[in-house]
Amino acid sequence: MRPTFMSFRWLLLYYALCFSLSKASAHTVELNNMFGQIQSPGYPDSYPSDSEVTWNITVPDGFRIKLYFMHFNLESSYLCEYDYVKVETEDQVLATFCGRETTDTEQTPGQEVVLSPGSFMSITFRSDFSNEERFTGFDAHYMAVDVDECKEREDEELSCDHYCHNYIGGYYCSCRFGYILHTDNRTCRVECSDNLFTQRTGVI
Incomplete structure (x- = not known):
C-alpha cells in the first residue's frame, strides 16, 4: 500500500515534533x-x-x-x-x-x-x-x-621595568630611587634626563 499525502504529512509533523x-x-x-x-x-x-x-x-x-x-x-x-x-x-x-x-x-x-x-x-x-x-x-x-599579573604575565613588553605590584583585579609599576615612571606606566627613566631608553642594554 502506497502512503498517501496525508500520511506523509503526519509523518513529517511527527519528526518535527520529536526534533523540537x-x-x-x-x-x-x-x-x-x-x-x-x-x-x-x-x-x-x-x-x-x-x-x-x-x-x-x-x-x-x-x-x-x-x-x-x-x-x-x-x-x-x-x-x-x-x-x-x-x-x-x-x-x-x-x-x-x-x-x-x-x-x-x-x-x-x-x-x-x-x-x-x-x-x-x-x-x-x-x-x-x-x-x-x-x-x-x-x-x-x-x-x-x-590573577597575579606580576608573576604570571608572559608578555615582556607589558611587564614592569623595575617593580611590579599586584592588587585585586590588576597591577601597577613603580621605579627604583632616582628614576621616574614614564607615561606608559611601565618604563622607568632617569629623573634628570629627557631621553627615554627602552632597551635594557645599549651604547650612549
Whole structure:
C-alpha cells in the first residue's frame, strides 16, 4: 500500500515534533557573578535523560575562574561517551568528567580544582537518551580568583621595568630611587634626563 499525502504529512509533523522536543531540553545559562553554584537538572533527585545544559561564566578581566565539585554521580561509560560534564574555554577543553569514580577510561573530579586560563569558562552537562539506574548528578561551585599579573604575565613588553605590584583585579609599576615612571606606566627613566631608553642594554 502506497502512503498517501496525508500520511506523509503526519509523518513529517511527527519528526518535527520529536526534533523540537529534543531541542527544548538543551539550553544555555549566562552567568556573570563573581561566585555561584551550578547543579545538574533536578538535583538532588536523579537528572532526566536526553538533557543538555551549558553554563557560560564570565568574570571581569584580571580574574580567573575556579571550579570545584561537592558531589558527583553520573552514569559510567567508556571515555565518557554517554553522560558527562565538560569544562572548556573558547578554544580549549580543560576537563571531561563522568561516572562515579575514576578508572582507566573515566575521570571524576574528586577533590580536583579546575582553573580557567582567562576570564571565561563554559560547563556543559549532557545525558543520553536512557539511564538504567538512578544518578543524582552533580553539585559544583565557582568563584573568581585574582590573577597575579606580576608573576604570571608572559608578555615582556607589558611587564614592569623595575617593580611590579599586584592588587585585586590588576597591577601597577613603580621605579627604583632616582628614576621616574614614564607615561606608559611601565618604563622607568632617569629623573634628570629627557631621553627615554627602552632597551635594557645599549651604547650612549
